[in-house]
Amino acid sequence: MFVIKGVAASPGISIGPAVLLPTADFAVSNQYVEAAEVKAEIVKFHTAMEKTRRDLDECEEKLRSSLGAEYANLMSMHKMILQDPMLKDATIGKIKNEHMSAQGAIFLTLKELAASFDKIEDNFFKERRNDIFDVGKRLVNHLAGDKGAFWAGIRRPSVLVAHDLFPSDTLNLNEHQIIGFCTDLGGKTSHTAILAQSLKLPAVVGLSNAAREVKDGDTLIVDGENGLLIINPDRYTLASYKKIQREVKKAESLLQTINHLPTVTSDGKNFKLMVNFDPRTYTKDNKKLITDGLGLLRTEFLFMNIPQPPTEEEQYQTYLSVAKHFDMRPVTIRLADLGADKLPSFPLDEFDKDDNPFMGCRGIRLLLKNPELLHTQLRAIVRTACEVPAQVKIMIPMLSSVEELRHVRKALNNVLEAFAQEGKKPVNRIALGAMIEVPAAAIALDGMINEMDFLSIGTNDLIQYLIAVDRVNPEVAHMYDPCHPAVLRTIHQIIQTAHQRGKQVSICGEIAADVKMVPMLLGLEVDVLSVTPRMYLRIKNRIRNLNFESCSDTAQAALLASSSEEIRSLIEQQNQDEDS
Amino acid sequence: MIKQEIKITNRLGLHARPAALLVQTAAGFDCDIKIAKDQVEINAKSIMGVMMLAAEYGSSLLLTFDGTDEQAAKEAITALFANKFNEDF
Numbered sequence: 240m241f242v243i244k245g246v247a248a249s250p251g252i253s254i255g256p257a258v259l260l261p262t263a264d265f266a267v268s269n270q271y272v273e274a275a276e277v278k279a280e281i282v283k284f285h286t287a288m289e290k291t292r293r294d295l296d297e298c299e300e301k302l303r304s305s306l307g308a309e310y311a312n313l314m315s316m317h318k319m320i321l322q323d324p325m326l327k328d329a330t331i332g333k334i335k336n337e338h339m340s341a342q343g344a345i346f347l348t349l350k351e352l353a354a355s356f357d358k359i360e361d362n363f364f365k366e367r368r369n370d371i372f373d374v375g376k377r378l379v380n381h382l383a384g385d386k387g388a389f390w391a392g393i394r395r396p397s398v399l400v401a402h403d404l405f406p407s408d409t410l411n412l413n414e415h416q417i418i419g420f421c422t423d424l425g426g427k428t429s430h431t432a433i434l435a436q437s438l439k440l441p442a443v444v445g446l447s448n449a450a451r452e453v454k455d456g457d458t459l460i461v462d463g464e465n466g467l468l469i470i471n472p473d474r475y476t477l478a479s480y481k482k483i484q485r486e487v488k489k490a491e492s493l494l495q496t497i498n499h500l501p502t503v504t505s506d507g508k509n510f511k512l513m514v515n516f517d518p519r520t521y522t523k524d525n526k527k528l529i530t531d532g533l534g535l536l537r538t539e540f541l542f543m544n545i546p547q548p549p550t551e552e553e554q555y556q557t558y559l560s561v562a563k564h565f566d567m568r569p570v571t572i573r574l575a576d577l578g579a580d581k582l583p584s585f586p587l588d589e590f591d592k593d594d595n596p597f598m599g600c601r602g603i604r605l606l607l608k609n610p611e612l613l614h615t616q617l618r619a620i621v622r623t624a625c626e627v628p629a630q631v632k633i634m635i636p637m638l639s640s641v642e643e644l645r646h647v648r649k650a651l652n653n654v655l656e657a658f659a660q661e662g663k664k665p666v667n668r669i670a671l672g673a674m675i676e677v678p679a680a681a682i683a684l685d686g687m688i689n690e691m692d693f694l695s696i697g698t699n700d701l702i703q704y705l706i707a708v709d710r711v712n713p714e715v716a717h718m719y720d721p722c723h724p725a726v727l728r729t730i731h732q733i734i735q736t737a738h739q740r741g742k743q744v745s746i747c748g749e750i751a752a753d754v755k756m757v758p759m760l761l762g763l764e765v766d767v768l769s770v771t772p773r774m775y776l777r778i779k780n781r782i783r784n785l786n787f788e789s790c791s792d793t794a795q796a797a798l799l800a801s802s803s804e805e806i807r808s809l810i811e812q813q814n815q816d817e818d819s
Numbered sequence: 820m821i822k823q824e825i826k827i828t829n830r831l832g833l834h835a836r837p838a839a840l841l842v843q844t845a846a847g848f849d850c851d852i853k854i855a856k857d858q859v860e861i862n863a864k865s866i867m868g869v870m871m872l873a874a875e876y877g878s879s880l881l882l883t884f885d886g887t888d889e890q891a892a893k894e895a896i897t898a899l900f901a902n903k904f905n906e907d908f
Contacts, residue, residue, distance in 0.1 A: 359870075359871065360873070
């Protein structure tokens, strides 16, 4: 089993055998490519190498059975030529340094090698140039590819694996039993992603080297929910994905029945359920969801992969189109949480790569060191709030002290004043609040809560910081545990402190979309859950089937527990009670 | 880094079969292995390089081993030459 992480481009799960799309046709005259295509050409070359190797294996086998081992050894000479570093290095060098196409680079390399063999006086070695050209011919043939025959050759429902998918390929997807696909290139907004969503095919893109890792006929799971490609899954993984696949389908059919119903428990307690919004992955189906508002708009994506920071106008256009969608409901915009694993591609003042980035200059710390970034973003948000009836809320990421909060408040007031001088005023008062994800902010919350209008618990980072465990470090990742007593007690303390001052608390981390954890969060008396759109109806359904009083009892017992194991069994116990 | 001079003692020189054997043996080691003859130096893991040397009977080669397993590589490869690549000439 082998797992590659990519970008979730289109939701759903597909399971099936792999078919590899042959690399694209190109004219022999096309000797050079754009700098951006260099990587793709190198992948093409590797794919052709791999296919040629398989050809030679087959040939060797045939020769062995028909003519015997002596002749079969001839093919091992061809295989050694194929794997020769001189051929490989020289070809890749020409693609990389001179931006030649894979095909052009192979031609030139072969020519150069043949010329050196011509200089040799010994006839035996001279003749070896034919072996080289034979191998070269096979390589070039594989680079050219034959797509018509490829599509016609698909005889069962299959998962398509491609380096990149061209518009010309897309027509074939539906006609030829393709149940899902994955590509090396592309991001969430690429044409391939949009296409996949419109075809309702599960898809993962941006896998970098899937086309090289996957072989025809491998069993693949395309996890369009989490952006994973799983190659040759083990029995356990396969079984659990088949179960998820059924649940995904079931959740889709629920859309019709409960979308318009309120988020209320079976014993009549109301909760608010919002969505974490990512405009890049908002599909038609997502748009049909009836929600209580936008609980978290991440804005980092506006700052990534561009040579300079986004302008006020660019940000404004994005926020405006998002806010319009939510009419009069709350729209929570989180200030850019850059730093740590989300580094912008443009240079920033006073910013060096940290050794310990999650404890370094990220979130509000980075914005306060780069006040022009903060200023531009605040202006874009205020401008939006002047145009839309939605209740605009600004959320501060990584808040750790009341001073940071005051700095942002002051910057916001300056912007509001500047707008006032132009005669512009937000339709609704803009709320300023914080993401509580640093333990210091959770513990000292009572000292700063009077200065914030709302708060949201960012459980992903809060858990990581509370337990001092790096989720991406495989040595300790298993210790990352939402059921740790410290986590529940901290959430409880935050909610109690907020309620004493009459403020609502929302939770927008992954824990809010965890079906098992929802009863615990309700029992701790959270006011708002904000979840990813694809989980929205599943969580709503869950809440509608829960009894609040029983959630309360479970939460009270969990707060007295001394281990996560105890807490887990309390949750299990309640799940069973609900089912019976 | 280890340097080792060696003379080719099998009559047909480094023709196809010994060349293949040499490259296969060299590829089994992590260290860099270079072979120099006259003014030409090649990578011992490259079949085309070894063939280009066209090393005939009696010619002398300079082998260079560089890397963590250089000692083991040297022993394996000098043994190939000493055994005349298992050819009975």
